[in-house]
Amino acid sequence: MPSKYRPQIFGWFGDLDKGPRLVPLHDDRLSYANNTYCAFIRQIPSDLIFYTCLYFVIIILGSILTVGFFIMIFWFNDSEIGDKLTIIGAIGFITCCLTMYYAIPEFYQNLFSRRGSPIIFNRKTGKVYVNESDFFNFKFLRHPAVFLQPKKRRIKEYDWDDLHGVIIHNMSRNALTSTVLMVCQPGTHQVIDHIMLDPIRAGAGSTFVWGWINSFMFFCDVANIDDGEYKSDQEAEFKAHRIDGQDWPEWMVEAFNATSLEALVEIKQRHNITQ
Numbered sequence: 001m002p003s004k005y006r007p008q009i010f011g012w013f014g015d016l017d018k019g020p021r022l023v024p025l026h027d028d029r030l031s032y033a034n035n036t037y038c039a040f041i042r043q044i045p046s047d048l049i050f051y052t053c054l055y056f057v058i059i060i061l062g063s064i065l066t067v068g069f070f071i072m073i074f075w076f077n078d079s080e081i082g083d084k085l086t087i088i089g090a091i092g093f094i095t096c097c098l099t100m101y102y103a104i105p106e107f108y109q110n111l112f113s114r115r116g117s118p119i120i121f122n123r124k125t126g127k128v129y130v131n132e133s134d135f136f137n138f139k140f141l142r143h144p145a146v147f148l149q150p151k152k153r154r155i156k157e158y159d160w161d162d163l164h165g166v167i168i169h170n171m172s173r174n175a176l177t178s179t180v181l182m183v184c185q186p187g188t189h190q191v192i193d194h195i196m197l198d199p200i201r202a203g204a205g206s207t208f209v210w211g212w213i214n215s216f217m218f219f220c221d222v223a224n225i226d227d228g229e230y231k232s233d234q235e236a237e238f239k240a241h242r243i244d245g246q247d248w249p250e251w252m253v254e255a256f257n258a259t260s261l262e263a264l265v266e267i268k269q270r271h272n273i274t275q
């Protein structure tokens with residue numbers, strides 16, 4: 001049965017229903033929670049280090065091979081063997097360019113996803129806040145100019161009602177899955193954006209985060225707010241570690257703790273936010 005969301009996402013494995021869950025959190029990605037909001041990190045330090053190094057090596061090797069194949073195209077074209085080498089060089093050059101086109105954004109994403117790229121869920125206003133590398137998304141066709149903007153970020157506010165969970169897999173024998181939030185037009189299944197919620201987990205383990213967040217958003221007691229890296233009375237320590245110095249707008253940091261939509265409107269008006 002295909003996903004109900006359009007367009008579908010590559011690697012779709014299953015849609016996730018919203019609603020409270022009775023499964024407790026077995027995960028270390030919950031950074032902080034209080035009675036108003038929770039924050040989940042999406043990149044753990046070991047993954048950041050591993051993938052940053054991996055894609056750096058791919059970029060270095062890809063650059064060398066790209067130059068080598070480019071030389072091969074024009075250097076050995078005066079004989080029968082040279083013609084074959086030219087064809088091999090052209091195929092290799094195109095392959096390397098496509099590999100670099102994929103690897104550079106991945107390298108940027110991991111290099112500049114510091115502090116775990118937390119995603120914030122406010123259950124009293126129904127708002128979700130994201131501050132992440134602009135490459136932490138699912139675009140394939142990118143304008144060449146974006147490769148010159150490695151530190152570009154997207155900082156957005158979403159409505160929880162417009163976010164819907166989907167499981168995708170990486171098509172490998174390891175059966176790794178990820179949870180993605182499909183951002184839809186209000187009241188429809190038309191997808192306008194994607195947010196990575198929980199990257200690369202083994203099997204069904206990735207659904208624990210989705211389940212805990214749903215329990216939290218629906219005020220279910222199974223979502224223990226002291227399950228995180230920081231206890232509920234350690235908000236200052238959490239913000240110092242995960243929020244400060246990461247270009248979060250001042251109004252948005254205040255909005256984390258907004259206890260009603262009226263309070264959120266007052267915060268935006270005070271900071272002259274028109275969205």
